[in-house]
Amino acid sequence: MARMKFVCDSERCIECNGCVTACKNEHEVPWGVSRRRVVTLNDGVPGERSVSVACMHCTDAPCMAVCPVDCFYQTDEGVVLHDKDLCIGCGYCFYACPFGAPQFPQGGAFGMRGKMDKCTFCAGGPEADNSAEEFKKYGRNRLAEGKLPLCAEMCSTKALLGGDGQVLSDIIRDRVIKRGKGADMVGWGTAYGKEGGKS
C-alpha cells in the first residue's frame, strides 16, 4: 500500500501559485479559504526559496489527536481526512497544526468558525466516492478516480510532488545526485517524523 505524501522541491519552486489556483478551482473552495499556499523565504535576497505548503497528511497527525469530537480519520494510504458533519468548528486542529492547514470559513457573527476545511489530498471525505454530497463538502475525489492531487499534477516545474512517499524520495534523491545540492524536503521531519526520515 502506498503511503501518500507531499514534497515541495524548493530548488524548483518558482512561486507561480499554479498549485494554489489549481486547488481552488478543482475543489471549488469557498471564498476566503485557501487549502494550499506558497511561502517564499528570504524574498528578494540571496538564499530565496519558495515552498508550497498544505496539509502534509502527517503520520501522527496533531489535528486528529486534539479534535474534541474525533472527526478525523486516516486512510490506509495515510491521507488524513475529516468528517464535516461531525466537526464543531472549535479551531483546536488549527492550534495544533504546524503547517497552518486547517481553514475556517466565517460561520456567523463575531468571527464564529464554520466547519473546518483543509486539503484532502484530492481524496474527498466519508461520503460515497465522487457523489454530489462529497464534492460539495470536500471537493473532487481524484484518488478514487485513480489520479493524484491536482496541485502536484499541474505544477509547471514539477517542484510539488504528491504520491507514494517512497517514489517521491527516489525522485528527489535522483535530482539531488544530478544537481549536487538541495536535498531539503521541508516539513518531512515535522510531518512524518522518523518514518519520514527513513522512507
Next chain:
Amino acid sequence: MKSILNLALSLAAALLFGTAPAMSADAPAQPAAQVQAKGAHNQAQLWRDARSGEAGVTTVRGPEAGVLIQSGGETWRELRNGPITLYGGIALCVVAVAIGLFYLRRGMIRLSGPPTGRHIQRFNTLERMAHWSMAVSFVILAVTGLVLLFGKHVLLPVFGYTLFSWLAVIGKNLHNFIGPLFLLSIVVSFFIFVKDNFWKKEDAEWIAKAGGLLSGEHVPSWRFNFGEKFMFWFGVVFLGLTVGISGLIMDFPNFGQVRDTMQTVNIIHSVGALLFVCLMLGHIYIGTIGMEGAYDSMRYGHVDEAWAKEHHELWYNQEKLKPADASKTEPGAAAAHS
C-alpha cells in the same frame, strides 16, 4: 554572496575529504542523506528558516499565512492531551470522592440549637441576582467545557459519533455565548461583594481552626468567614478573571490572534477552569447539602437568627444593633454596615 561562498567551501570540503560535512542538529536525517553532502549548508539554512516560525512572503491572506512551520502546536498538544487531561481528570475525581467521603462522615451540618423563627436578611435582591447569574452561567460553562475536554474519552464511546457531535456543537456554542456573560457577572459581583471581603483580624482564628469544619466548633466570623473570602478572592476574582479574559481572547478569533497566543491562552484557560471547577464543587457542596440553611440564605435572602448567630456571630451582633425592622425590610440593609 556569503551563502555561495559557504556552499563552495562545503563543496570543496566534500571533494577533499570525501565525506559529508556534519549536518545541522535540527535537520532530521533525510532520505537522500547520503547524497546531500554538497548541499548540506544550503539545506540546513533552509531548514532553520522554515522552522524559525518567521513569516515569509505569500499571496494568501490571513494571520501567519507566511509561516511555514509553527512548532508551538506540538507543545500545546502534549500539554493538553497529556497532563491537563490526565491530572485534571484525576483532580476532579479526587475532589468529588473527598466531598463524598466528607458527607458520609459529617452529613449535613445542622444547626446545633432549635431555629428561633425570627429571620434576618443576609443577601438582598441585587446580591442574589448577581450570585445566581454567576452560578447558572458557571455551571453551564463548566459542564460544556468538561464535555470539550473529557467528552471524547467519556461520552463519545457511550453516545457514538453523531449524537456526541450534536452535544458538542450545542456545548461549544453555549460556552462561547455564555462566557462573556459570565465575565460580566464576575465584574458586577466583585463590586457588590468586595466590601465584606476584606481581611479582618478574626479571620486568623478561623484559619487556625480550619473554620471548625472538622471539629464542629463554631468560629465567630463577620458577614463572610475566611473560607468565603478565599472563594471570593481566589475563585471569583482571580480564577474568574483569568478564565474569563483568556476565554474572551479565544472566543473572538477575528482580531488577528496568532497561534502562539491561542495555544498559551488555551493552556491558561483549561488549567484555571479545572481548578475553578474543583473549588466550586466544594462551594456548591457546602452551599447545598453540606450545611443546613446555607442554600436558603442565597435562595430567599434571609436566614434564621439562630443560624446567623451560629455561623456569623460577629455579623449577627452587628446587625442586631441596627433598628429591628431595617434589617428585614430595607433592601441592602444587610450589606449596609462597614
